[in-house]
Amino acid sequence: MPDQIRVVLLDDHPLVLEGLKNRLEKEPDIEVPQTFSDPRELLEKIGDCRPDVLVMDISMPHLNGFELGKMLKERFGHSLKIILLSGYTYDEFYAKAYEIGAHAYLSKQSTYAQIINAIKQSVMGYALVSEKMMAGPPDQLTPKEREVLELVAMELTNKEIALRLAISQRTVEYHLTSINQKLGVKTRIGAVAKGFKSGLLGSYTQDDK
Numbered sequence: 001m002p003d004q005i006r007v008v009l010l011d012d013h014p015l016v017l018e019g020l021k022n023r024l025e026k027e028p029d030i031e032v033p034q035t036f037s038d039p040r041e042l043l044e045k046i047g048d049c050r051p052d053v054l055v056m057d058i059s060m061p062h063l064n065g066f067e068l069g070k071m072l073k074e075r076f077g078h079s080l081k082i083i084l085l086s087g088y089t090y091d092e093f094y095a096k097a098y099e100i101g102a103h104a105y106l107s108k109q110s111t112y113a114q115i116i117n118a119i120k121q122s123v124m125g126y127a128l129v130s131e132k133m134m135a136g137p138p139d140q141l142t143p144k145e146r147e148v149l150e151l152v153a154m155e156l157t158n159k160e161i162a163l164r165l166a167i168s169q170r171t172v173e174y175h176l177t178s179i180n181q182k183l184g185v186k187t188r189i190g191a192v193a194k195g196f197k198s199g200l201l202g203s204y205t206q207d208d209k
Contacts, residue, residue: 005123008049009035010042010056010068011085020055023112029170030119039063043071051080053119057108058086058093066096073101081122083115103127117181120174140182146200148175153192153201 007030011017017035024030034049036042039060046054054072058065069082083104084097097105103122106115126142141149144165151161158176162169180186183194195201 003029005030005053005119006049006051007032007053007055007119008042008046008051010037010039010054010060011035012037012057012060016057020112020115024116024119027116030116039068043068046072052123053081053083053103055083055085055115055119058084058088066100069097069102070100081119083118083122085110085115098127114181117174117177121178124171124174126178141179141200145175145179145182148172149179149191149195149200152176152188153195 007024009017009020009024009032011020014037017037021032021035024032033051034045036045039056040062042056043063056065056068060068065084065086069084072080072082082100082102083106084102085106085108086093087108089107094105104118104127106118147165148161151164156164158169158172161172165172176188176191179191183191183198185191185194192201
């Protein structure tokens, strides 16, 4: 995983672009080298930007997000992660996003935290095609997230979890953020409690409350 995640933004609404850029650049491990409002310009210059992730709107003039995403995937393959933003939540749009190889399809009502989580998860190789996966039932935890949650329940620190799983502490933090969002909690303690209640961490009885 890169120390700095390079994110390029594409949206034909300047206020949306500026707001998202400003928020992303507050993250210590994210940088936004360039933003675009025209998909044709992005096609010409994206090679020079060398982004890890492209976050783009679907509804744009000249070229929609699905068409552009397909072209970029054919050109860059897995080296470029694509996150689509849309005001539409139709099932066929989710399916289309998955078909072209997008790593996430998010509603424009998503919070900055959800978008940031999708960016970081995509860089780790996880596809979050449906926004519902980001706050869904516990069975949508990835196998690695389950491992992390089990070690949190054993009261291991982030450093100890990183050593146990042979991953970086930053990756552990990314997993914990995703776990909390999927379980609908805000803390490690809340995640462990939800894990027991849902059966992810063994049995949970009335006496455990």
